[in-house]
Amino acid sequence: MTTPKPIKRKAQPQRPTPKKDRSGSPQTTAKQNPVPDTGDKPYGLVPLPAKGVDRQFPAGQNRFRKDLVSGKLYLTLTAQTSTFVASGIVAMGRDVNFKVDLIKTAVHHKNTLIIPGSSLKGVIRSTYEALTRSCLCKTKARREELPPGYGECKIKKDQVEVCPACRVFGAMGWQGLVSFADVVGQKASTSIGFMPSLYRPRTENPMYQNNGRVAGRKFYHHAVKAIDAGEQRGIPVQQAAEAYVFKTALQFKNLTEAELGTLFVILGQDSDYPIALKVGGGKPVGMGTLVATVEALEKPASPEDRYTRYALPESDRLTDEPLKNYMQAAIASAHQKLIESYQLQELARILAYPTQRTAPEGMY
Numbered sequence: 038m039t040t041p042k043p044i045k046r047k048a049q050p051q052r053p054t055p056k057k058d059r060s061g062s063p064q065t066t067a068k069q070n071p072v073p074d075t076g077d078k079p080y081g082l083v084p085l086p087a088k089g090v091d092r093q094f095p096a097g098q099n100r101f102r103k104d105l106v107s108g109k110l111y112l113t114l115t116a117q118t119s120t121f122v123a124s125g126i127v128a129m130g131r132d133v134n135f136k137v138d139l140i141k142t143a144v145h146h147k148n149t150l151i152i153p154g155s156s157l158k159g160v161i162r163s164t165y166e167a168l169t170r171s172c173l174c175k176t177k178a179r180r181e182e183l184p185p186g187y188g189e190c191k192i193k194k195d196q197v198e199v200c201p202a203c204r205v206f207g208a209m210g211w212q213g214l215v216s217f218a219d220v221v222g223q224k225a226s227t228s229i230g231f232m233p234s235l236y237r238p239r240t241e242n243p244m245y246q247n248n249g250r251v252a253g254r255k256f257y258h259h260a261v262k263a264i265d266a267g268e269q270r271g272i273p274v275q276q277a278a279e280a281y282v283f284k285t286a287l288q289f290k291n292l293t294e295a296e297l298g299t300l301f302v303i304l305g306q307d308s309d310y311p312i313a314l315k316v317g318g319g320k321p322v323g324m325g326t327l328v329a330t331v332e333a334l335e336k337p338a339s340p341e342d343r344y345t346r347y348a349l350p351e352s353d354r355l356t357d358e359p360l361k362n363y364m365q366a367a368i369a370s371a372h373q374k375l376i377e378s379y380q381l382q383e384l385a386r387i388l389a390y391p392t393q394r395t396a397p398e399g400m401y
């Protein structure tokens with residue numbers, strides 16, 4: 038009843054030697070879109086790949102495919118600067134044990150802070166989009182502002198191909214292959230911050246330098262420290278202070294090694310491109326820098342699971358050195374098959390962490 042699909046077996050046990058220059062796609066000599074100039078703004082723009090969106094048939098979700106990787110990734114996220122993910126609720130200070138009249142609250146459970154899984158997914162997705170030949174589907178830009186071919190992927194009867202990001206994170210009519218659980222703080226937080234009220238100048242948005250069309254994807258720089266406007270001028274927010282620790286797990290199914298490797302790069306696991314995540318409010322003033330640690334990778338044990346190259350036969354949980362080796366192999370595959378090296382250079386420049394940058398004063 039089912040026609041067996043030709044499955045491309047991976048060469049084993051070794052992986053292919055990564056290219057020396059790690060230049061990713063073969064078309065390195067092709068003309069690239071220019072990097073839009075953002076001047077002294079607290080963000081940069083990653084140009085869109087000149088080659089356009091690469092849409093392909095996505096892997097099925099209904100069964101585990103043996104040539105693909107399924108499992109669970111355990112992450113620790115540590116705040117490097119104060120971090121605030123708004124719940125949308127303004128509370129009386131005394132109701133959440135703060136000595137202010139009103140406070141913008143974070144999502145929390147008895148003052149243990151929570152970053153909704155959807156927030157982390159959004160951050161990781163937009164980074165994944167920037168590194169691959171993906172569509173512009175989470176943009177606020179209007180349709181006529183999108184370069185040709187960059188419109189959102191939609192699964193229809195006559196069109197089932199989707200871009201790399203939609204394949205992994207989902208599209209209209211396609212569930213995606215990763216799911217994000219909530220990111221849970223490891224203790225009650227007592228920190229209160231005073232976020233500057235930010236305004237966004239609407240004029241000469243460098244995002245649209247490309248004849249009125251979207252020229253790149255926007256990412257805020259990290260800073261050594263977030264600016265706190267103080268009680269007189271700032272808006273009280275329930276924040277995660279520096280060094281506050283969150284934990285979460287990310288479940289995935291039927292990913293290629295390159296797709297998993299791209300996630301590792303985004304999580305800052307590529308020593309050639311040290312980057313951190315930027316989450317929540319106050320990004321222009323240095324808030325929301327989170328450094329990820331991959332604690333463990335769990336893959337379902339299966340007797341015929343013969344492509345687990347680094348795990349001990351009895352182990353389906355990788356940590357420490359075996360995990361590191363596994364991640365490096367996946368990252369090499371990502372550079373070779375999926376990541377656009379020109380876009381990665383620019384993204385890594387913008388999101389570089391640790392950093393010496395200071396957040397701009399006088400934004401408020």
Ligand SMILES: [Zn+2]
Nearest residue numbers: 172190200203
């Ligand atoms: Zn797409």
